[in-house]
Amino acid sequence: MSSWFSFQRKGCFAALLTAWLLSAGLAACSHPDTTPWKLTDVSGHLPDLDFNLTDDTGKPVTGQSFAGRTTLVYFGYTHCPDVCPETMARLMQVLQQLGPDAKNTRIAFITVDPARDTPAVLHDYVRAFDAQHAVGLTGTDGAIEGIAKRYRVAYQMEKRDPSGAYDVTHSSAVYIFDGHGHARLLATESDSIDTITHDVRRVIELPAS
Known part of the structure; x- marks a missing residue:
């Protein structure tokens, strides 16, 4: 027993x-995955994706226009001689490595030189890199200043040369927002393509919240 x-x-x-x-x-x-991000984590430190601008086809665009997509926001200008085209080329490599996940990603190129970067100029510039995933955005001086301040982006027009040409010094970081428009990560030129791809894919796979 x-x-x-x-x-x-x-x-x-x-x-x-x-x-x-x-x-x-x-x-x-x-x-949830609690593994530390490889990029700079800005969750809770920057505001959601929110603006009222004009896209490279002349249509009004807001932050909500990118809802449901992981959005990589870059502030630059089309006359930029080096950093901007280099950054866009790097982002193209990220999209290539993402493979099928690239369909859930958008690149928003916001000009810091609205005087020269008309929608038509932006269209030719941005679509030369990627006509499917990238879009150029512009607006009034006030609108650009407002969104730059919102995301702590610094830029300044330099002195014109005798021909009237000028450069614009600006921050070069890429801001990564999730599908809900929440600021998640910050990528810099020191981050490798593989690192950016890794974390962007993690953002794409974040659960709905």
Whole structure:
């Protein structure tokens, strides 16, 4: 009798242990990924994607226009001699590495030189890199200044040369927003293509919130 009871207790304990392990495993699977980001995490430190601008076809665009897409925002200008085309080329490599996930990604190129970067100029420039995923955005001086201030972007028009040409010094970081328009990450020129791709894919895979 005592041996039978002991066997039953052991059997119950084994069953309970198995059930506990299964439930613990399921709970672990349901936990969000807490692995540190490789890029700079700005979650909760920058405002959501919000603006009223004009796209490179002349249509009004807001932050909500990018809802459901992971959006990579870059502030630059079409006459930029080096950093801007280099950054756009790097982002094209990111899209290439994303493969099928690229369909869930958009690149928003916001000009800091609205005087020269008309929608038509932006259209030719941005679409030369990617006609499917990239869009150029412009607006009034006030609108550009407002969104730059919102995301702590610094830019300044330099002194004109005798021909009237000028450069614009500006921040070169890429802001990464999730499909809900929340600011998530900041990528810089020191971050590798693989690192940016890795974290952008993680943003794309974030659960709905």
